[in-house]
Structure formats: C-alpha cells, structure tokens
Amino acid sequence: MSTTVWLNGRLLNITDAHIAPNDRGFLLSDGLFETIRVANGQTPHLARHFARLEEGCAILSLPSPDRTLLTQAVSDLLHTTNLSDGSLRLTVTRGTGPRGLVPPAMPHPTVLIQATASIMTVPTPVRLGLSRYRRDGDSPLARVKSLACLLSVMSRMEAVAVGLDDALLLGTTGAIAEASAANVLFLRGGCLQTPPIADGALPGTSRARLLDGGFCMESCLLPQDLKTVTGAWLVNALSLTAVSSIDGHDLPLHAELDRRLRAFLFPA
Structure with a gap:
C-alpha cells in the first residue's frame, strides 16, 4: 500500500492520516x-463505481461525496503515487457522531482513498466449499458495499481452516449467492450463469459488465444443482479466478472461455 493517502480533501502521509475515535x-x-x-495509470470503470457508491449512499441515507471532488481526488492520488497498475480503495463513512445509533442530523462524512500497486497476473484456480453463513437478498445491505464484512471474513476463515481457498455463501432462498469477496459464474449447458440479486448476490461492477455484454445471464442455482455445473469462475473488479472444485466436485478448466472473459474484463 502507498504511504500517501487522500483523506477529506488532503493528500497525507499515512502516518499523518487520522480517523476520529x-x-x-x-x-x-x-x-x-x-x-x-x-x-496503465487509468481507472477505466470509475463511473460504475461512483454510480454504485451513490446508490448505496441513497439506501443508507448517507450524503454522497461529490463526483467532481472524487474524480479530482483520484487523479491527484494517482499522480502523487505514480501508480500505474493496482487498485484504489475508496471508503466513505457517515463521519463522527454522538454515542448511540441515531446519527447526527447534519453528518459530515469521512472520505478516504488508498492506493495499492499490484501486477496483473492470472490467479491459480481455487477450491471452494459451501459456507454455513447466508446472505439475505431481501436486506438493503445485500445491495451495497457495506463496511460490515464479517460474514465474508468468517466464511473465508472457515474455508481456509479446512484447506479450501474460499467459500460460497447461500442466500436465505437456499440458492447460491456469491463467494466471500466475488461474484460467481457457473457454466451450465454451455451457458454462463450468475446468481440474481434476489438470491443475495452483490451487484458487482464486473458482473454488471458481463451481463451488459451478453456474456452471461442470471439464473438461480441450488446446491443440488452443482452436479450440473461444468465450469466456474469468481469475478470482481480486480480479478477473474477459475474454480477447480466445489465441495469436492472437480471442475474442468476452460482455457478459451477463460481467455475471452479475461480479454473482455481486463484488456491489455
């Protein structure tokens, strides 16, 4: 992670960036x-992220940061850190407030942007299991990138503890929703399918791009349907990862389809 961050309108050394208790x-x-x-020093899908942030802020009745301000902040941070390839983490909180649940009538959000350099590589295929935790597709929080990520943390920890790489969480409908930090794509009957939002899937930006581009369609998948799956991938804003097995059921890898998906999502 870069030692420079953008916090509430200022570029600061990370040691000087303080969040109020x-x-x-x-x-x-x-x-x-x-x-x-x-x-390559650019943020090719920034508008999608801003749109999802604004939708999330509206759901939480949280004042959304101004797009122009955020765009300039991203530009300033990229220039200062000389970041070519990697990621930005944009965090928005309601800011400080009195003790208790009720927020102040006029909140002053905290906005933090952090930069991390990385090299784009093809991830090693992963082994998945089914988590005992469930996502509630009827909850408004299922549709936002909330800071409350404990379900994801616990499901990933438990998967790793039994020798797996990640876990698939079910929705309260009983259908598969997503992985701990990624949407999931299933190959069934020669078609790519992804769980619908109603089953608890987060409206991911890469997921939306694949749907818009006609690469996949929404379809419910129950755990007993996994035997009909002939391939799978995890996808988020930063990566596409092939799945080698789910709950001990080995899956073939599809090099050409993987190449096509990767070329669409992360063009050189």
Whole structure:
C-alpha cells in the first residue's frame, strides 16, 4: 500500500492520516467502500463505481461525496503515487457522531482513498466449499458495499481452516449467492450463469459488465444443482479466478472461455 493517502480533501502521509475515535465507520460500520481497478495509470470503470457508491449512499441515507471532488481526488492520488497498475480503495463513512445509533442530523462524512500497486497476473484456480453463513437478498445491505464484512471474513476463515481457498455463501432462498469477496459464474449447458440479486448476490461492477455484454445471464442455482455445473469462475473488479472444485466436485478448466472473459474484463 502507498504511504500517501487522500483523506477529506488532503493528500497525507499515512502516518499523518487520522480517523476520529468517534467516527461511525469505526464504531458501527456505518459506511461503504469501493475497490477500483487501476490499469496503465487509468481507472477505466470509475463511473460504475461512483454510480454504485451513490446508490448505496441513497439506501443508507448517507450524503454522497461529490463526483467532481472524487474524480479530482483520484487523479491527484494517482499522480502523487505514480501508480500505474493496482487498485484504489475508496471508503466513505457517515463521519463522527454522538454515542448511540441515531446519527447526527447534519453528518459530515469521512472520505478516504488508498492506493495499492499490484501486477496483473492470472490467479491459480481455487477450491471452494459451501459456507454455513447466508446472505439475505431481501436486506438493503445485500445491495451495497457495506463496511460490515464479517460474514465474508468468517466464511473465508472457515474455508481456509479446512484447506479450501474460499467459500460460497447461500442466500436465505437456499440458492447460491456469491463467494466471500466475488461474484460467481457457473457454466451450465454451455451457458454462463450468475446468481440474481434476489438470491443475495452483490451487484458487482464486473458482473454488471458481463451481463451488459451478453456474456452471461442470471439464473438461480441450488446446491443440488452443482452436479450440473461444468465450469466456474469468481469475478470482481480486480480479478477473474477459475474454480477447480466445489465441495469436492472437480471442475474442468476452460482455457478459451477463460481467455475471452479475461480479454473482455481486463484488456491489455
């Protein structure tokens, strides 16, 4: 991670960037975040992330940061850090407030942007299991990138503890929703399918691009349907990862389809 961050309108060394102890994001997870890909010094899908952030802010009745301000902040941070390839983490909280659940009538959000350099590589295929935790597709929080990520943290920890790489969470409908930090694509009957939002899937930006581009369609998948799956991938804003097995059921890898998906999502 870069030693320079953008916090509330200022570029600061990370050691000088302080979040107040009574910030509601720290105390109550009262906020949102976006993870934004940086490629060749550019943020090719920044507008999608801003749109999702604004939708999330509206759901939480949280004042949304001004797009012009955020665009300039991203530009300034990329220029200062000389970041070519990697990611930005944009965090917005409701800011400071009095003790208790009720927020101040006139909140002053905290806005933090952090930069991390990375090299774009093809991830090693992963092994998945089914988590005991469930996402509630009827909850408004299922549709936002909330700071409250404990379900994802616990499901990933438990998967790793039994020798797996990640876990698939079911929705309260009983259908598969997503992985701990990615949407999922299933190959069934020669077609790519992804769980619908109603089953608890987060409206991911890469997921939306694949749907818009006609690469996949929404379809419910129950655990017993996994035997009909002939391939799978995890996808988020930063990566596309092939799945080698789910709950001990080995899956073939599809090099050509993987190449096509990767070329669409992350063009050179």
